[in-house]
Amino acid sequence: MIxxxxxxxxxxxxxxxxxAAIPGHAQETVKVGLILPMxxxxxxxxxxxxxxxxxxxxxHGDTVAGKKIxxxxxxxxxxxxxxxxxxxxxxxxxxxxxxxxxxxxPLALAVAPVINQAKIPAVVMAAATSxxxxxxxxxxxxxxxxxxxxxxVGTWAAENGLKRVVTLVSDYGPGIxxxxxxTKEFTAKGGEIVEAVRVPLQNPDFAPYxxxxxxxxxxxxxxxxxxxxxxxxxxxFADRGLAEAGIKLIATGDVTDxxxxxxxxxxxxxxxxxxxxxxxxxxxENKAYVEAFKSAHNGMRPNFMSVGGYDGMHLIYAALExxxxxxxxxxxxxxxKGLSWTSPRGPITIDPQTRDIVQNIYMREVKxxxxxxxxxxxxxxxxxxxxxxxEASGQ
Ligand code: DHB
Numbered sequence: 191m192i193x194x195x196x197x198x199x200x201x202x203x204x205x206x207x208x209x210a211a212i213p214g215h216a217q218e219t220v221k222v223g224l225i226l227p228m229x230x231x232x233x234x235x236x237x238x239x240x241x242x243x244x245x246x247x248x249x250h251g252d253t254v255a256g257k258k259i260x261x262x263x264x265x266x267x268x269x270x271x272x273x274x275x276x277x278x279x280x281x282x283x284x285x286x287x288x289x290x291x292x293x294x295x296p297l298a299l300a301v302a303p304v305i306n307q308a309k310i311p312a313v314v315m316a317a318a319t320s321x322x323x324x325x326x327x328x329x330x331x332x333x334x335x336x337x338x339x340x341x342x343v344g345t346w347a348a349e350n351g352l353k354r355v356v357t358l359v360s361d362y363g364p365g366i367x368x369x370x371x372x373t374k375e376f377t378a379k380g381g382e383i384v385e386a387v388r389v390p391l392q393n394p395d396f397a398p399y400x401x402x403x404x405x406x407x408x409x410x411x412x413x414x415x416x417x418x419x420x421x422x423x424x425x426x427f428a429d430r431g432l433a434e435a436g437i438k439l440i441a442t443g444d445v446t447d448x449x450x451x452x453x454x455x456x457x458x459x460x461x462x463x464x465x466x467x468x469x470x471x472x473x474x475e476n477k478a479y480v481e482a483f484k485s486a487h488n489g490m491r492p493n494f495m496s497v498g499g500y501d502g503m504h505l506i507y508a509a510l511e512x513x514x515x516x517x518x519x520x521x522x523x524x525x526x527k528g529l530s531w532t533s534p535r536g537p538i539t540i541d542p543q544t545r546d547i548v549q550n551i552y553m554r555e556v557k558x559x560x561x562x563x564x565x566x567x568x569x570x571x572x573x574x575x576x577x578x579x580x581e582a583s584g585q
Contacts, residue, residue, distance in 0.1 A: 223280035227293040228265035235293040242499030255515035270300040295363040310519035315498035319363030320578035332502035336367035343464040344375030361388035368414035410438035428457035448493040467494040470564040479534035
């Protein structure tokens with residue numbers, strides 16, 4: 191029996207050998223390998239990024255510059271060894287032209303040796319530690335960086351009467367970035383950090399830390415936790431009576447993730463966050479995106495991870511258009527540098543020097559509208575570059 195798969199494989203083989211006889215004739219399919227945590231504690235990141243990628247393809251078709259885009263999605267279960275092994279397998283056996291995804295910083299970092307050797311781009315759609323893009327010339331980022339989101343929160347806090355703040359972050363790359371850059375900005379503008387708490391990435395229990403925070407009696411607590419962990423934090427924040435004690439919650443938008451916000455309920459109301467995407471962002475591009483995303487995913491609300499996937503896919507499509515369909519790694523990475531477009535989050539650019547994203551950071555407040563909770567934007571810091579890189583390059 192000829193299965194569809196073996197038929198496709200056989201015709202692809204035939205096509206390949208036929209094309210091999212014609213010098214310079216390019217391959218007709220461009221393969222994109224997505225590696226994401228689809229199971230385990232960070233599965234919500236994988237689910238959102240994949241849904242963003244698929245929404246992009248549903249809205250823009252699967253053909254670019256005459257090439258058919260083929261998506262291969264693999265689960266690394268949030269384990270860096272798996273991410274590297276899968277990346278190798280996708281390059282060697284599947285012949286992917288581009289890699290994408292990467293739900294956590296250690297998972298993104300694990301593929302550096304693979305992309306250096308294969309010389310193909312890795313589009314970082316989720317992970318957000320500043321230094322990732324410095325570890326290989328083949329990384330390009332469509333998500334955000336923690337310094338980028340945290341500095342505006344520090345500015346806002348200092349300018350809005352907060353004096354004494356405790357920081358609480360996950361103890362790994364993005365958490366350290368958030369703590370460092372919030373602190374730098376807030377203290378430069380006159381604020382004081384009363385205590386800096388770091389909690390484990392895996393299975394954190396916030397209760398003992400929150401008791402300490404309550405005892406320190408600060409004006410506010412600044413928090414970074416990776417996507418998916420915010421609900422547990424919010425519950426313990428409420429249970430320990432921090433809001434009643436008058437301690438304000440300020441954070442990066444990872445904590446009030448749009449995917450989980452409705453389940454957080456009342457304790458989330460009034461939280462002030464800085465981030466690059468809200469499902470409530472008021473623009474025609476975002477309205478179209480939210481509608482297409484929800485209708486294709488059983489009403490699921492897109493969060494900031496999903497736009498990393500959506501825009502990551504746009505980056506690949508736009509680069510292919512620019513190269514006229516040349517999908518070799520060097521051509522694609524060069525074409526990605528300096529691209530600008532209007533995303534559902536607002537205007538974005540890939541910095542040609544750093545391969546990192548330049549974007550607006552919005553200040554938002556959790557509010558209720560039509561019986562749902564939203565991150566409602568009230569101020570915009572425009573075209574924010576990753577401050578960690580701006581400093582490194584003396585800008
Ligand atoms: C990272 C993971 C997250 O879930 C997030 O919200 C931000 C950063 C990371 O590991 O880089």
